[in-house]
Amino acid sequence: MSTDPTIRVLHVDDASGFTDVVSEFLVREDSRIRVRTAESAEEGLTRLEETDFDCVVSDYEMPGKNGLQFLHDVRETHSDMPFILFTAKGSEEIASDAISAGVTDYLRKEGGSGQYTLLAHRIANAVSQYRSKREIETSQKRLSLFFERSPLGAIEWNDDFEVIRINETGEEILGYDEAELVGSSWRRLVPESEQDAVAKVLSELDSTAAVNDSEYETVTKGGERLVCEWHHRVVRNDHGDAVTTFSKFQDVTDRVERRRQLARERAFTEQALDTLDDLFYVLDADGDLQRWNERLARETGFADEELLDRDVLEFFAEDHRQRVTEAIETTIDTGTATVEADVLTADRGRVSYELTGQRLVDPDGDFLGLAGIGRDLSDRKARERELEFARDLLDKTEQIADVGGWQIDTTTNEVYWSDHLFEMIGIEGEEEPPLEDALDVYVDADRPIVEQAIEDAIAAGDSFDVEARFQRSDDEIRWFRILGEPVFDDGDVVQLRGAVQDVTDRKRHEHDLERAREEYEQLFNGMNDTGWVVDLDGRFLAVNDTAVERTGYSREELLSMGSSDIDAHLDDDDIATLIDELSEDETQVLETVHRTKRGEEIPVELSSTMITYDGEPAILTIGRDITERKERERRLEQFASTVSHDLRNPLSVAEGHVELARDDCESDHLDGIAEAHERMETLIEELLTLAREGNTIGSTETVDLGTFVTDCWEDLDTAEGSLENETSRRIAADGSRLKQLVENLVRNAIEHAGTTVTVTVGDLEDGFFIEDDGDGIPEDRRDDVFRPGYSTAEGGTGFGLSIVKEIADAHGWEVRVTEGSAGGARFEFTGVEPAD
Template identity: 40%
Template sequence: MTDPTDRIRVLHVDDNPEFGELVAVYLEREDDRISVQTAETPDDAVDALDAREIDCVVSDYDMPESNGIEFLETVREEYPGLPFILYTGKGSEEIASDAISAGVTDYLEKESGTSQYAVLANRITNAVEQYRSTRALEASQERLSLFFEQSPLGVVEWTEEFEVARLNEAAEEILGYDEAELRGEPGRKIVSEADREEVSAVVDELLEREGGYHSINENVRKDGERIICEWHNRVVTDDGEVVAIFSQFQDITERRTQLKELERQRAVIESASNTIVTIDDSSVVQSVNPAVEETFGYSPEELIGEPLTTLMGDDVADRHREAFERYLRTGERTLDWEYTEFEARHRDGSPVPVGVTFGEVVYEEEHWFVGILRDISEQRARKQELEWTNGVLSTLLETLPVGVLAESENREVLAANDRIFELFDLPGTPEETVGADCERIAESVSDQFVDPDGFVARINEIVDTDERVEGEELALADERTFVRTHEPIELPDGDGHLWTYRDITEQRVYEERLAALNELAGELIVADSRQEIAEIGVDAARDVLGLDANAIHLYDADRSALVPAAGTEKVFDLVGEPPTFTEGGSIGWRVFESGEALAVDDTHDDPDIYNPESPIRSELLLPIEGYGILMAGSPTPDTFDQEDLVLGQILAGSLVSAFEQIEQMEQRQARERELETQNERLEEFASIVSHDLRNPLNVAEGRVELAKESGELDHLDAVERAHERMNALIDDLLTLARQGEYVSEIAPVRLDAIAGDCWENVATADATLDVRSDRAVLADRSRLQQLFENLMRNAVEHAGDDVTVSVGELADGFYVADDGSGIPADVREDVFDAGYSTSECGTGFGLRIVKQIATAHDWEIAVEEGDDGGARFEITGVSFADE
């Protein structure tokens, strides 16, 4: 017999009682520990939960007056940890996501065949065992708290994300924090930044249970004090599952401080990039750091115990030894201990330029000397390079297109070129200026600038701070603009300054016009019609290129104007009728055909453009590939230059891109609308097939298998009902899928004739037809017949066998009404949804097909209350044949 403690009590909720009974039979067969109680509604299920202990809930998604997600939320309010499995035929990513958000334990889609019940049974047992294990773990954790409180050391409990869960009193005293202040904080909060990487490695090992159980690191108290703590860490497990993570620790700051300081000093010396050597009063090497090998080729072991002459050579070493001895005898420093340069000797015998600084230390009452030796090879190479640079500077000065001035550290002119004399209109020649006072020169030209005093003050500031300056703009009183740069330079006899000045007045004008053109591009991007794009292009030709407002026009390739001329006058008032672009003859046509922009200084050469009475003397013609030509005129000859052509070509290219974007956007929007409609229909069909066909199919399969096993033929009655249900669904689905929202041949169809034919095709019992119009509507006869038959069948199914169905005429359509109980106002919009039905024998797709047929004809359909109180379906937007 099954142990009572192992029994699994399952509550199965499904609005189809036959399917619910079938699931119960198969689950109890799969696992004898499982016992199933069924419920058809969420309310019944809640009562069952209150009446007895349940180990797991299994629920369908689609149910009357509610769904599985809403039921799950109700269960979670009273039973937050109870296993809950959503078992549904209406599967989708959206439903799965909502279920997970609501706290579902598991999610399983209904499938065909009986093997699915084995999967469901397995999911149930796994969920229940997990739930029971969790509750047992909670009891185990209570026992661990005794260890936590009684430990004489500081104890921290961590989460699996290594955040503080709690502290004991000893830990609070060591760290200076209350437990509430650290709870939820990451471990790095109490670790100094220098030790965080090391502690992170210990944490990784600890979480992987591969080590990390002992560590010593620097921690930070609440008051900012840094302390050294020794940590013992442990992962507590139960049957392989992590129950808790604990750390015991103690403050060992005092006994670690001295050792830490010694280690720090040793690390500084060992990691220094310069050679650090210690010698005694006999100039014998006592210690040396690893950097000596990179500079001199010796390992530290090779030099310790050797005389200083090994590195310095005899002459230099003897010089230092004598100086050290004299200092020890008399206290007199005859050697420049601050800094000395000499040629040292590499292990391979090659010379090494070195700079050395010495200092004295007293070690165990002995006088030792510490030297810091720095390789100055690169420094000397840089000096040589600067000397070479200074040598070629004079040659470069005269070839540069900018004004150049080089000055020494004491502000004397070293060199200048002719261009700087031209920019500032200086007297004399560059050669005559060498040696002059640069500060006085700056003052003499300062009145050429908008802010004379600021010009001089800024130069002095740059020199004082030795600031590097790049692209500093200066405004001149005559509306010119200069750009200044300053570069500090190293000279053989000190530092210096290199200045350059460049006139960017014309460049600024061009950049401003380009900026305006960029702004235009932004306007073109958001334009939504060819007309708006053309208008923007005309305005840009006037504003960006600075053209006459009355002489701009954009023409299409078909020789018709796209946009009227800008300004108060029409362009053809100035130049005659719009250009004809005479093929092969006119200048305008040749520009359009060649695709190259052209500036014409005298329009007399082109009969299509020339008008003797026009004040326009020059033309700028810009081809817009595939769209036409932009023509701009000016009353001043020689107005258009190369910059105008470049800007005009950019403008023309922007217009083309904008036109193409409009066309592409319109095509894309059409494709997106078509795809959206297709996706909506596919989603609707998938939902119908997955849910509405799944339940009767499962019932049929299950009952057939039970009939085979038991030999009881009563099961086949349920199979027959399931098949009838599926046949009705499939017929309606085929109608929806094959015909869709399309119609074929439209022709006049009389309402009285089509209504009478359809009445004969519907099982109407004792129902009565009342046709009140003989007008002909324009429609697809076959689709219209489907519409009438479905509405008549709907009336008979819902209003009764003795219903009266009436067909009548509206101002812009017709109606089909009955004298039944009607349709409540709050559900009238829902009746056209696929699968919606209040009848047990209905498929829920008849009115959906009616809606689809109306849409295919571009008609509107609505449900209203009839004159006799029943349902009245009004179809409007209909065209009559006699109109």
């Protein structure tokens, strides 16, 4: 590979004077750079055919083809050559288009010689990366021999872990030909159940280690699941940069299956023994413990390392040890024996156990030891105590849960009520009323509901769950939820049992929710903006009247559609992405275009928020028609484009010539020209600010106004001035636009009151003020100061205060000029939203 350090650059720009300036500055910045120029894309293509270049630098706006069209033609013959777009027409849209088209770098033309230093650095970096890439390609060829001769399966991946190639061994293991796998994601080879784990392994490859070994299921072409052992390796160059990623693998299914079978058998045995409620143990011929389950360890209170080879007699009461010894001897002689003995437990003292032993022999009949099971004989009494406790607990639970129990004998119609049910109904007494009287607690309108539920349960043997109002003895009306369950005897319903729950509070809450829903629907349908609710799949759940009117679809039609059906710019995938990105505590704002049923397209601004709708997560979206705003923005962008290209290009040429002239001669006239250039640059910047940003703001943030103003002051040349900061207010504002506002007011104070000016910032009831101690603004001129172009200061552009008003309007603030406390100009901002 060539080691020539020369960097050959083709610079294409229709401004020939500008290209000469650029060429001279680039050579000054980097002696390796050699520049040839062309004044159009066509001439540039001819140069590329005649001469080898390392990099192309191109303007955007040129006669014939523009810079992006030129890039497209260059890529047809020079797919990897660095291409830098160096243009005065700077906008997010052009930058986005340039990146999408594959531009290497994007650089705006600015005032001053610093831009050429930056351009030289960008060119050098781009060419260095281009040459490094070629070196990597050579290295990859050397890796191929190692790849193909590997005795294991081998796969090479790209940066997205998609197959680049696979060797023959890998094809044999997986059953695929290489052509079938190239371009496939690793997920094609991994079952879905293991993809999360494998994704974690692959994501950590570059950050943790160069090599990673793992074992997971791999899917063949025929759908067979093999267990493969994978070895992933990141190959790096001498600089430590990743060149490519290889994976070697082999089928270890049989080995893993044998291992799994042994593990399953062992785990089954261990779990089966440990889940026993009984004691389990294995003794040798001397009665020493060789194996046990968790229950024995818990009961005796010994750790596992203390139990091995311990004499089993230590676990029994001293007066029962002889009978245990005899049972062991009998088991060894006859094969089995049973004995009752008290075990000395760690927590419960002496506990009576029934112990049954079984002799263990090998296939040849030789004695191995004996196994035993111990069953706790105190369980029966414990169950009786637990039953009594459960009855008492049930009574207390009824009171705590505010649930009453009932029972009906279907033969005699006798009724049983729990004590708490008496309390709930408000009836004092110990005897339950007969069924007919018991039903009288329900209001006349709801009593048939309960009667019918009881009759149906008896007739069909079904459970029931109904709600009805009842009247307490103190005449208060409340709601009951009544649940019933049949009890059968030989297929007949002999009893009904159930519970009663007071749901009055819930019913009232449901009523309040329904009323709130009606009020919400009135508000929703009364909006001037379109509004709708969509589910997490983007399907309409509800739409307001304005949405019906604006789109031209009926409500029924909209409710059968989804968001993408009326959106001219966003498809289902786009909308799904937006829904995934929307969090519960944010409002998502975006611009798009809606298409009506008649085919008309309306630009809209959508504000979306996550809500709960009918108990499920959903999204509320409000759409505002921004047709007039988009037309205004189009006109402003057209104006800004003209200013940017038609003024900045010749200004850059002029500034460059001044820089070159200073090297050739000394003249006071050059300082005057440079000052004029600086004023022109300021004028262009403020015109572009008014045109492009205007009265719009981005997202707002919480701003500590006092700290913010101090930071702005320190960023400006205010060495002889002073700042009096008297504000403690925290406001919600767009930080970048607020910085413009503060800095413009400080500059205005310096321009009109001098460099020793004192600027004061303080609080108002619903806002803040910024004032100076200069001569102030006459009352008859205060309405003019915000007019674009109006200025009384020598060298002033007349746009600084216009921008201040635009920023205030964008935030929804009111701004006015009045006299300050020291007689200077005072700017008051009101209607300022405080921070949360």
